[in-house]
Amino acid sequence: MGSSTQSPQSPRSPQSPKSKAASPAPAVAPLSAEAQNAAGILPAAHWTEQPLPEEDIDDGASSIGSFSSTTASLSSSIYKYREVHGRTYHAEIGNAESWQPNDQRHVDAMEIWYHAVTLQMGGKLFFSPLEQKKVNRALDIGTGLGLWAIDFADEFPNAEVIGTDVTPIQPSWVPPNVKFELDDCNKEWTWPDNTFDFVNLRYLIGVVDDWDALFRNAYRVAKPGAYVESLVPGSYFLSDDGTVKEGSSLDQWGRVFREGGKRIGRTFSILEEDLQRKGMEAAGFVDIEFKDFRCPMGTWPSDKEEAEKALWQKFAVEADLEGYINYMWHSVLGWTADEAKAFARHLRRDINNPKIHGYMISRVVWGRKPE
Numbered sequence: 514m515g516s517s518t519q520s521p522q523s524p525r526s527p528q529s530p531k532s533k534a535a536s537p538a539p540a541v542a543p544l545s546a547e548a549q550n551a552a553g554i555l556p557a558a559h560w561t562e563q564p565l566p567e568e569d570i571d572d573g574a575s576s577i578g579s580f581s582s583t584t585a586s587l588s589s590s591i592y593k594y595r596e597v598h599g600r601t602y603h604a605e606i607g608n609a610e611s612w613q614p615n616d617q618r619h620v621d622a623m624e625i626w627y628h629a630v631t632l633q634m635g636g637k638l639f640f641s642p643l644e645q646k647k648v649n650r651a652l653d654i655g656t657g658l659g660l661w662a663i664d665f666a667d668e669f670p671n672a673e674v675i676g677t678d679v680t681p682i683q684p685s686w687v688p689p690n691v692k693f694e695l696d697d698c699n700k701e702w703t704w705p706d707n708t709f710d711f712v713n714l715r716y717l718i719g720v721v722d723d724w725d726a727l728f729r730n731a732y733r734v735a736k737p738g739a740y741v742e743s744l745v746p747g748s749y750f751l752s753d754d755g756t757v758k759e760g761s762s763l764d765q766w767g768r769v770f771r772e773g774g775k776r777i778g779r780t781f782s783i784l785e786e787d788l789q790r791k792g793m794e795a796a797g798f799v800d801i802e803f804k805d806f807r808c809p810m811g812t813w814p815s816d817k818e819e820a821e822k823a824l825w826q827k828f829a830v831e832a833d834l835e836g837y838i839n840y841m842w843h844s845v846l847g848w849t850a851d852e853a854k855a856f857a858r859h860l861r862r863d864i865n866n867p868k869i870h871g872y873m874i875s876r877v878v879w880g881r882k883p884e
């Protein structure tokens with residue numbers, strides 16, 4: 514299992530986009546004030562009218578580095594990104610209304626996130642009962658930086674691992690048994706039936722149009738006896754002692770993502786709606802099991818292990834807080850940059866408040882295709 518805090522020269526360093534191109538305005542119309550109100554989303558003025566002490570808030574500027582890689586043969590059109598309030602997002606393939614930026618700043622945050630998730634999973638890459646000698650081909654859908662695919666390939670050196678994504682942010686220096694492909698998981702998958710021994714669907718939150726269709730695709734390409742596994746975070750910040758209050762920035766974070774997900778047609782309520790289990794069952798997977806993880810965030814846990822997890826989760830969000838909220842707050846709520854910044858400032862303060870004992874639940878579900 515590798516660490517996620519690699520130097521820029523490491524094999525894992527993601528590629529930076531070659532260029533960014535002006536692109537069409539986002540297709541979604543912002544939610545009406547009535548719809549926001551009905552969803553319990555507080556107006557921007559709630560945050561702008563509660564000034565906080567001046568903090569050194571990064572305004573979310575992204576650094577676009579130079580690009581050089583073996584994937585230069587890919588059509589240059591895939592590097593034409595759409596731009597929303599100064600951040601870039603993938604375009605061209607897949608549903609271009611992606612909520613996560615793909616610029617260097619976000620890529621750096623995703624790398625920290627990978628480490629935070631690894632800690633939450635107790636260092637495990639998967640929970641399915643995989644047998645080394647039975648895994649010859651594995652598929653990682655929405656691979657992001659490809660870190661899971663690379664770690665899995667290290668653990669299964671005899672397996673071929675394919676990672677797919679709609680945006681080319683994967684590194685070019687990878688183990689020989691890893692391959693990355695640009696592919697839209699919301700389209701019919703092109704691999705033949707019965708191809709893979711393991712299909713990994715990790716953190717595809719706000720990415721999937723139809724979770725049942727996703728698991729049907731996974732079932733078709735899985736070999737008999739193969740496993741599918743899906744990990745998602747919940748969409749609520751919780752606390753056992755009521756310190757995450759209704760109307761707080763942490764409460765609003767989840768509300769906006771849930772409403773935004775509905776708006777873009779890709780739900781964030783996967784865990785709450787039990788879509789992993791339902792989708793696996795409907796597709797025909799059997800022996801379905803699940804495990805929930807408590808994922809604290811901030812500086813509040815006193816237990817050493819929990820404190821480490823919480824700190825890394827905090828680092829991961831803070832590394833690009835503006836990038837996480839940019840699309841939803843600007844394009845879905847229609848807020849100005851200053852309004853979104855005011856919210857971000859409150860969120861950052863609450864994440865760092867040791868009196869707020871916030872955590873999320875993540876759920877991993879796995880199942881087997883019958884022989």
Ligand SMILES: C[S@@+](CC[C@H](N)C(=O)[O-])C[C@H]1O[C@@H](n2cnc3c(N)ncnc32)[C@H](O)[C@@H]1O
Pocket residue numbers: 603607608611613627654655656657658661677678679680696697698699714715716717718720
């Ligand atoms: C939250 S990241 C998860 C990355 C990785 N699976 C992990 O767990 O570290 C979600 C990824 O899904 C990708 N994605 C978005 N829409 C997609 C689509 N339609 N098909 C495939 N991947 C997509 C994004 O580009 C992003 O890299």
